[in-house]
Amino acid sequence: MILVTGSAGQIGTELVTELRNRHGSENVLAGRHKTPLPEEIASSGPSEIVNVTEPEQLKSTLLTHGVTQIFHLSSILSVLAESDIQTAHQVNINGVFSILNTAFETNVEQVIIPSSIAAFGVDTPRTLTPNDTIQRPSTVYGISKVFTELIGNYFYSRFGLDVRGLRLPGVISWKTEPTAGTTDYAVAMFYGAIRDNKYECYLRPDTLLPMMYMPDAIKSLLDLSDANITDLAHHSDFNVNAMSFTPSELAEAIKKINPKFQITYNIDPLRQSIADSWPSSLDDSAAREEWKWKPDF
CATH class of the missing domain: 3.90.25 (UDP-galactose 4-epimerase; domain 1)
Incomplete structure (x- = not known):
């Protein structure tokens, strides 16, 4: 079973649809929280309330549904995060750790967690920003994305959990x-x-x-997921440009x-x-x- 958190969001709604087309509707679990799922997602396959800030509830969901792969899209975005930094910390930092730690404990095979161009800051070269460069973001959302990249790489190097991520630009849909x-x-x-x-x-x-146009955003997530791990020198921190x-x-x-x-x-x-x-x-x-x-x- 594939779990997509944040399935009611801009990217999540289209990712769930594509994954269900590829793997069968019954094999893709749409994770929802406060925002209702669009009717086409709610009616086309299984869904479950997923609170990434509650590890025990998350663990129960993963075990009950036999989840082997997670696309973790739940996030408090840049502007809202600045107006509610406590919730942003709970979801974007504690929630990411909860996803990774619970995935490791329940033998999930792969976790895909998008990062963002927000992971860069004013000290970063602005034109053709290198993949590996100074980041130093100045927003709580950007800080959480740097954490996501670092903790994702840590879970790979320390525990062997296959964590992958890329820095999405603005997505047009x-x-x-x-x-x-x-x-x-x-x-x-x-x-x-x-x-x-x-x-x-x-x-x-x-x-x-x-x-980036939404079809390319979905393509980037799926192409990275499908890549042979032996070909990857990076894991949670790829630039993607369109x-x-x-x-x-x-x-x-x-x-x-x-x-x-x-x-x-x-x-x-x-x-x-x-x-x-x-x-x-x-x-x-x-x-x-x-x-x-x-x-x-």
Whole structure:
């Protein structure tokens, strides 16, 4: 059985669907917590309440369902994490440790835990950010992602648990509206163009950030999961890159499809400061060399 935590989230909803297409609906357990699952996920296969901050409940779930692989997507995202650092610590740090330790105790074979470009900081080279470089993030979300990378590598080297992860950029999708993320404008702008022919952006028009189309985000997680472990020199900390663009560039592209679309800017100092601490592009040569990563878009 494959468990996906955070199955109601932006990535989780589409990952569950793809995994069920590949492995059969009965073999993919959709983990949910406070956010209800979309109907298509709830009705197409098994689901279970999973609280990653309660190790005993988590252990019972893994044993009851015979879970052998986990995709751990439960997380408090960047902006919300800054407004509630205690909950962010419980979920993003204690929850990650709980997942890994419980997986080890119950003989789970593999754990995939995404990291993020938030794991980098203002001291990191911004252009073609190397895979192995100074990180030093300045947000609680970024700090938790560095912890995720380090503790994932620790469980691999210390206990032999097959933990793998990659640093996802902003993810562009349409099925589930994202919330509380810094790069979410890229999705919200499309919704604004469709609903109201306008969008008010909270980042400066020249803010250049790495982005990825959802099919490539799903592909990266599954390709990394399928890679031969003997080919991997890295484990929980791969850069993956697809494209980079600014809000103004995206707005111009939308105007070509919807000439009525208008964009305005009302800069959010918190989100802008977070975006300014992140890379503008990533060097993902390690992923390309070690598990043949290549985006389709």
